[in-house]
Amino acid sequence: MIKTKMTELLGIQYPILMGAMAWITTANLTAAVSNAGGAGVLGAGGRDENWVRQEIRKTKSLTNKPFGINLSLQTTPLRDKLVEVILEEGIDFVTLGAGDPRPFLPRFKEAGIKTVCIVPNTKLAKRMEACGADMLIIEGMESGGRIGNLTTMALMSNVLPEVSLPIAAAGGIVDGRGLAAALIMGADGIQMGSRFLLAKECESHPSNAKAILAASDTDSVTIGWSRGKGLRGLKNPFAEKYLSMETSGVPTDQLGDFVAGCSKRVADLGTGEDGMNGIVQVGESLEPLKKIQSAAEIIQEVTEEAKKLLKKAPQFVSQ
Numbered sequence: 001m002i003k004t005k006m007t008e009l010l011g012i013q014y015p016i017l018m019g020a021m022a023w024i025t026t027a028n029l030t031a032a033v034s035n036a037g038g039a040g041v042l043g044a045g046g047r048d049e050n051w052v053r054q055e056i057r058k059t060k061s062l063t064n065k066p067f068g069i070n071l072s073l074q075t076t077p078l079r080d081k082l083v084e085v086i087l088e089e090g091i092d093f094v095t096l097g098a099g100d101p102r103p104f105l106p107r108f109k110e111a112g113i114k115t116v117c118i119v120p121n122t123k124l125a126k127r128m129e130a131c132g133a134d135m136l137i138i139e140g141m142e143s144g145g146r147i148g149n150l151t152t153m154a155l156m157s158n159v160l161p162e163v164s165l166p167i168a169a170a171g172g173i174v175d176g177r178g179l180a181a182a183l184i185m186g187a188d189g190i191q192m193g194s195r196f197l198l199a200k201e202c203e204s205h206p207s208n209a210k211a212i213l214a215a216s217d218t219d220s221v222t223i224g225w226s227r228g229k230g231l232r233g234l235k236n237p238f239a240e241k242y243l244s245m246e247t248s249g250v251p252t253d254q255l256g257d258f259v260a261g262c263s264k265r266v267a268d269l270g271t272g273e274d275g276m277n278g279i280v281q282v283g284e285s286l287e288p289l290k291k292i293q294s295a296a297e298i299i300q301e302v303t304e305e306a307k308k309l310l311k312k313a314p315q316f317v318s319q
């Protein structure tokens, strides 16, 4: 057990959240992480009401431990329907990103659902604290998937002293060294996405895990900055084509058409023989990602390594 404000708030054994991953984090992986003492998070990105209802129910049938669901808050009619389904079904917590969570916080709170806001800078972190969020995730640009502009180290340096809510650090953290470092920096835990792409229970197409196992740190690339936000994954023909379209000034709506549906395609089918289905979204800390393990083995290895390192820390201090 590692006790922090985050484990107390969420009622979990270890301060590890599984980062939600759209089209990837389903009931099996979510329940496996929660059963192992972390907290699994269903990814509702791109999904409809039926999927959300069914997957919450399925996860509840697989675990009696706390788990959450990630909701993207861009204004769409579907978003409001998903909020209603989550309120009806009940869940331990929601992680909220990609939009303004403020209108939704009171309703989740009334329903006893804890609210965890994903923030990219200090200003928004303070604003979410003032609006009554229960916890924050600070997600640095080392992360796989959609990213902001600040690194995880800069976010920890900037945000942690300014906010007293429990905070999980995310982005480039893949092992016990990262967990120990985050706790020593003053975070209350971590969120990992990439490491769980190598979990046995992960249902992303097997070729994606294979590509991650073979990757080295220089294989990471970001596309999409010209459309406002980067998307990090592995270099491949799709990424090269996108970058050449971006540098040659192709209009943003055409770039949008080019990437539309690529997360689902890659999760379901892999990047394809010609590498043109999309990119394998994964973070920058690629070198340590060298084995497939169960979610329980991942949680155990990360927490044991962190405990060892934390116990060693006092040796650096002379009286």
Ligand SMILES: Cc1cc2nc3c(=O)[nH]c(=O)nc-3n(C[C@H](O)[C@H](O)[C@H](O)COP(=O)(O)O)c2cc1C
Binding pocket: 018, 019, 020, 021, 022, 024, 043, 044, 045, 070, 097, 118, 139, 142, 143, 144, 145, 146, 170, 171, 172, 173, 174, 191, 192, 193, 194, 195, 281, 282, 283, 284, 285
């Ligand atoms: C394939 C993939 C899909 C992701 N999808 C989402 C998502 O739907 N919603 C979200 O809030 N974050 C998403 N993320 C970010 C993760 O939840 C997590 O914060 C991130 O992976 C942490 O950095 P790491 O990849 O270095 O562990 C995604 C990340 C990856 C790798």
